[in-house]
Amino acid sequence: MIIRVLDPTHELKAAGVQPAERPLSLKGKTVGFISNGKEGTKGYFAQLERMLREDLGVADVIFRTKSNYSAPADAHIIDEARQWHAVVTGVGD
Amino acid sequence: MLRSNRPALSSKTYDVDDFAAAQELFHSNGWTDGLPVVPPTDAAVEACLDWALMPPDQLIGIEPVRAQPITAEKLAVNAVMAGCLPMHFPIVATAWQAMMKEEFLLHGVTSSTGGCAILVIINGPVRLEIGANATFNALGNSDRATSVIGRAIRLALINLMDVRPGGIDRTTLGHPGKFSYCLAEDEEGTDWQPLSVMRGIPQGLSAVTVMAALAPRQIMNEWTTDPKEILETFAAEMRANQRHYSIYGGNYAIVIPKQLRDIIQAAGWTKRDIAEFIYERARVRRGEWADVGKGAIVRDRPNKIHTALESPDHLLVVAAGGPAGGFGAVIPPWMGSKTKAVTAAIGACVDCEPPKG
Numbered sequence: 287m288i289i290r291v292l293d294p295t296h297e298l299k300a301a302g303v304q305p306a307e308r309p310l311s312l313k314g315k316t317v318g319f320i321s322n323g324k325e326g327t328k329g330y331f332a333q334l335e336r337m338l339r340e341d342l343g344v345a346d347v348i349f350r351t352k353s354n355y356s357a358p359a360d361a362h363i364i365d366e367a368r369q370w371h372a373v374v375t376g377v378g379d
Numbered sequence: 380m381l382r383s384n385r386p387a388l389s390s391k392t393y394d395v396d397d398f399a400a401a402q403e404l405f406h407s408n409g410w411t412d413g414l415p416v417v418p419p420t421d422a423a424v425e426a427c428l429d430w431a432l433m434p435p436d437q438l439i440g441i442e443p444v445r446a447q448p449i450t451a452e453k454l455a456v457n458a459v460m461a462g463c464l465p466m467h468f469p470i471v472a473t474a475w476q477a478m479m480k481e482e483f484l485l486h487g488v489t490s491s492t493g494g495c496a497i498l499v500i501i502n503g504p505v506r507l508e509i510g511a512n513a514t515f516n517a518l519g520n521s522d523r524a525t526s527v528i529g530r531a532i533r534l535a536l537i538n539l540m541d542v543r544p545g546g547i548d549r550t551t552l553g554h555p556g557k558f559s560y561c562l563a564e565d566e567e568g569t570d571w572q573p574l575s576v577m578r579g580i581p582q583g584l585s586a587v588t589v590m591a592a593l594a595p596r597q598i599m600n601e602w603t604t605d606p607k608e609i610l611e612t613f614a615a616e617m618r619a620n621q622r623h624y625s626i627y628g629g630n631y632a633i634v635i636p637k638q639l640r641d642i643i644q645a646a647g648w649t650k651r652d653i654a655e656f657i658y659e660r661a662r663v664r665r666g667e668w669a670d671v672g673k674g675a676i677v678r679d680r681p682n683k684i685h686t687a688l689e690s691p692d693h694l695l696v697v698a699a700g701g702p703a704g705g706f707g708a709v710i711p712p713w714m715g716s717k718t719k720a721v722t723a724a725i726g727a728c729v730d731c732e733p734p735k736g
Contacts, residue, residue, distance in 0.1 A: 287397065288394050288395070288396065289394070289395050289396075289397065289398070289400075289401055289418050289420065290392050290393070290394050290420060290421065291392065291393050291395060291401055291404070291405075291418045291419055291420060292388065292390040292391070292392055292419045292420070292421065292424060292456045293390045293391040293392070293393070293456070294390075294405070294410050294419060294453070294456045294457050294460060294534070294538040295410065295453075295538045295539070296447065296453060296538070296539045296540075296541075297390065297391060297453075298447070298448075354484075354487075354717055356484060356486075356487025356488075356490075356491055356714065356717050357444070357484060357486075357487055357717075358444055379492055
């Protein structure tokens, strides 16, 4: 006997967002790092800063840390990030 | 009647040959927790919605971090899959409303490497209506109602929030409560106020409390009739969790079964008395971390005191468990105070305007 069942998933497509314009070069630019504050981020971001400065000519690297590693970045960090040319974020554990 | 007026369900449908084919469809798409599911048919889902007097598109809530809307229809589909009867559905829906409160931090709770599950504690008359058993084998498939309600929470996380292992769920080590983690309070077996009343819900209303919780840690003390000695054992287990897992304070739950509960009650202790005693006793010096291999993070604060509870109000004292045995359980929180337990009344409109005039 045929059984008709319902899809249990949200069936929603990912919300459409407009990506920021990508810089063609990072030379002379400002790059921000948003860390979740965990130990594992320290070495990773330090090495990444060296690579950005030495290999790609980044002028300035700004470090910011979220107040709660399990929640989105604080509003003041998001506001500040609008002044940066690029942002690196993600999970470091 | 509601049925004739209710808008049609809008979920995509699939036709399968039989029960076994339904299982393979759901398992192969990653729509289950690994156990068989009840095929969610139109009739079963509509029965849940009718019981709760909810149209399919009723918004249960919006998850605040990812802005994911949760509708009654989709929640009911997952409740049916978990084995819920229509009378279980309002409890599932209320638990989800509570989980989507900002202070619960659902996204962090379900995506963290620090594996926790969502514990649901049921209070009020609805426990009796659904046949929830708060005594023998509480916390471990003690009855149909708590088993399927707890499972519905997890299945809905999988399917409505993409909380699948390796996807949104980045948990290093889970625990069996991630299949189902639900218990009812033994209100008939105690003189203490129900947990929901302690947390501000009027007496006589049914309610659920949700908490981001690690696995229960059992204690045993059958060798005293002194409430302080019994509660010291609970506090010691909390201190152990502070030393071995997370030192930071948050919502802990303690489950006190009848044998120990009768002793504490007979001595005149209330839940508030218990919480104040535990608050004073469940605390460690940061330097104790050095005793358990974590000396590297003591730093320059060895004498700093960390309390397991930010205040006595943060302890959830639950009367539950079988009638015999000097056992109890401590249920630690996920990562201190980053998440808060939330209590919500079932069937009460939390966002309604007060009546005019």
